[in-house]
Amino acid sequence: MILLLGGSGYVGEAFQKQLSRRGIIFASIARRDCDYTQPETLRELIRKTKPHFLINSAGYTGKPNVDGCELDKENCLLGNAVLPGVIARVCAEEKLVWGHVSSGCIYTGERPDGSGFREEDLPNFSFRTNNCSFYSGTKAMGEELLGGYPDCYIWRLRMPFNEIDGPRNYITKLMRYDKIVEFTNSLSHLDEFVNACWETWERRVPFGIYNVVNPGPVTTKGVVEQMIKAGVSNKNFQFFKDEAEFMKVAAKAPRSNCVLDASKLLKCGIKMSDGYEAVERALKIWV
Amino acid sequence: MILLLGGSGYVGEAFQKQLSRRGIIFASIARRDCDYTQPETLRELIRKTKPHFLINSAGYTGKPNVDGCELDKENCLLGNAVLPGVIARVCAEEKLVWGHVSSGCIYTGERPDGSGFREEDLPNFSFRTNNCSFYSGTKAMGEELLGGYPDCYIWRLRMPFNEIDGPRNYITKLMRYDKIVEFTNSLSHLDEFVNACWETWERRVPFGIYNVVNPGPVTTKGVVEQMIKAGVSNKNFQFFKDEAEFMKVAAKAPRSNCVLDASKLLKCGIKMSDGYEAVERALKIWV
Numbered sequence: 148m149i150l151l152l153g154g155s156g157y158v159g160e161a162f163q164k165q166l167s168r169r170g171i172i173f174a175s176i177a178r179r180d181c182d183y184t185q186p187e188t189l190r191e192l193i194r195k196t197k198p199h200f201l202i203n204s205a206g207y208t209g210k211p212n213v214d215g216c217e218l219d220k221e222n223c224l225l226g227n228a229v230l231p232g233v234i235a236r237v238c239a240e241e242k243l244v245w246g247h248v249s250s251g252c253i254y255t256g257e258r259p260d261g262s263g264f265r266e267e268d269l270p271n272f273s274f275r276t277n278n279c280s281f282y283s284g285t286k287a288m289g290e291e292l293l294g295g296y297p298d299c300y301i302w303r304l305r306m307p308f309n310e311i312d313g314p315r316n317y318i319t320k321l322m323r324y325d326k327i328v329e330f331t332n333s334l335s336h337l338d339e340f341v342n343a344c345w346e347t348w349e350r351r352v353p354f355g356i357y358n359v360v361n362p363g364p365v366t367t368k369g370v371v372e373q374m375i376k377a378g379v380s381n382k383n384f385q386f387f388k389d390e391a392e393f394m395k396v397a398a399k400a401p402r403s404n405c406v407l408d409a410s411k412l413l414k415c416g417i418k419m420s421d422g423y424e425a426v427e428r429a430l431k432i433w434v
Numbered sequence: 435m436i437l438l439l440g441g442s443g444y445v446g447e448a449f450q451k452q453l454s455r456r457g458i459i460f461a462s463i464a465r466r467d468c469d470y471t472q473p474e475t476l477r478e479l480i481r482k483t484k485p486h487f488l489i490n491s492a493g494y495t496g497k498p499n500v501d502g503c504e505l506d507k508e509n510c511l512l513g514n515a516v517l518p519g520v521i522a523r524v525c526a527e528e529k530l531v532w533g534h535v536s537s538g539c540i541y542t543g544e545r546p547d548g549s550g551f552r553e554e555d556l557p558n559f560s561f562r563t564n565n566c567s568f569y570s571g572t573k574a575m576g577e578e579l580l581g582g583y584p585d586c587y588i589w590r591l592r593m594p595f596n597e598i599d600g601p602r603n604y605i606t607k608l609m610r611y612d613k614i615v616e617f618t619n620s621l622s623h624l625d626e627f628v629n630a631c632w633e634t635w636e637r638r639v640p641f642g643i644y645n646v647v648n649p650g651p652v653t654t655k656g657v658v659e660q661m662i663k664a665g666v667s668n669k670n671f672q673f674f675k676d677e678a679e680f681m682k683v684a685a686k687a688p689r690s691n692c693v694l695d696a697s698k699l700l701k702c703g704i705k706m707s708d709g710y711e712a713v714e715r716a717l718k719i720w721v
Contacts, residue, residue: 220519220578220579221515221516221519221520221523221579224511224515224516224519224575224579225512225516228508228511229508229511229512229516232507232508232511233508235508236508274561274562274564274571274575275561275562275564276564277562277563277564284561288511288561291507292507292508292511
């Protein structure tokens with residue numbers, strides 16, 4: 148039995164679909180029904196349901212975007228930093244192995260040689276580097292709190308998308324913004340992401356951090372061209388001159404734009420398709 | 435009526451004594467009886483008790499010292515950063531003014547000109563400056579979460595002490611450590627601290643941050659000399675050669691040693707005695 152925390156969120160629902168498709172028995176727990184931020188409540192839940200693996204897909208993301216976190220810092224800290232710490236402690240005490248959905252947004256840019264950040268690189272978009280959004284700061288702190296725990300996967304997601312139109316989907320976001328910015332980014336196809344996360348456990352690869360992104364970063368312009376070519380949008384996309392103009396006009400919190408290296412995951416034999424390919428596939432069956 | 439959160443702690447008990455002495459009606463709430471970290475629980479408590487001021491003396495300090503926080507980061511974050519954020523939001527919504535016990539340990543050293551840090555100086559011992567203990571990081575983040583709220587006092591305490599021997603008392607700590615380090619620090623006489631905090635509200639001085647410390651920083655050696663002179667200790671105090679040796683041998687987390695400027699508080703007509711004088715007075719009636 149698998150315990151899924153945060154199962155009603157964007158990533159949690161994808162985990163539900165993935166586990167159902169695989170015929171795996173799981174219990175999806177929503178925080179409003181069972182407040183698993185409370186150690187004793189979580190412990191009781193674990194003792195009652197006796198899972199052999201736990202997935203934490205709960206987290207606080209701002210609405211409609213990361214700027215929302217700047218206005219609700221306490222819940223952002225609680226959901227993204229305190230909660231993983233609570234789960235880690237209770238799981239360690241209950242001898243339960245688990246996986247945590249983290250984020251690649253704790254980086255900005257790329258390695259000095261132009262390659263993607265690897266799992267051993269320290270976050271460079273965090274409270275510690277004092278250049279981050281509050282959201283990114285709390286996600287990096289969440290990973291920091293898991294530092295001492297050996298029996299845990301940390302799965303880093305980046306700008307999720309798939310073929311289903313929705314407010315959390317990167318492709319939908321690009322369509323809805325009045326004006327967008329040119330950046331290079333790693334993305335995670337949501338269904339490939341949850342599949343790969345599950346595979347880390349299924350294959351019993353070593354615990355630790357994994358960048359679960361589609362190899363091959365994409366640019367905003369590249370994705371927009373694909374959208375137009377696929378007929379998903381015929382909008383005349385307007386671009387901000389540069390990041391400075393974007394920050395001045397449209398954003399409150401600084402944005403993470405970064406390239407992550409997926410090779411640690413791929414070396415375990417877990418497949419993720421190329422970034423542009425994954426986007427193309429999603430656009431082909433866009434709903 | 436005054437609502438006192440964390441009334442069973444070291445600072446909370448001093449607030450209880452102070453309020454009782456002044457004949458002020460208050461309700462002291464312990465978290466084990468009423469979990470005020472939960473916004474709805476806190477809101478209900480406020481609506482039921484209808485206080486006209488709230489004091490938050492709850493916080494997470496490590497046991498036996500700040501190193502303890504490194505081993506319980508989730509509760510440290512919850513108690514020192516999330517909780518003030520929760521209180522601020524609920525108080526703002528319920529139109530309740532309040533005061534928060536913060537800490538001067540979000541600084542290290544002194545201003546470049548040798549004077550103490552003032553309230554407008556940004557913390558320099560915090561996650562943002564990436565040089566701090568986890569405890570200091572969470573206390574600075576707690577202040578950060580209060581940034582947008584206008585109806586709140588932030589009272590900064592530093593190394594509390596008074597005449598009563600106890601594990602949280604700075605003088606007791608000096609006596610009990612096998613070996614100590616020479617540093618210059620601002621201190622807060624605990625009873626003077628709670629008196630001054632209360633006076634900020636009693637006198638309706640402007641809301642905001644106040645360094646509530648005894649003016650005139652002290653050195654470890656200076657205090658030890660006073661202790662020996664007063665006959666409170668006849669120990670042959672051993673000093674670490676320097677901070678580096680102390681960090682290597684005795685400490686896990688970096689320590690904040692700093693000088694704070696109390697003049698903003700004093701200018702409001704609120705008195706705090708000189709640091710060495712306050713120590714001398716405590717030693718004279720040591721229990």
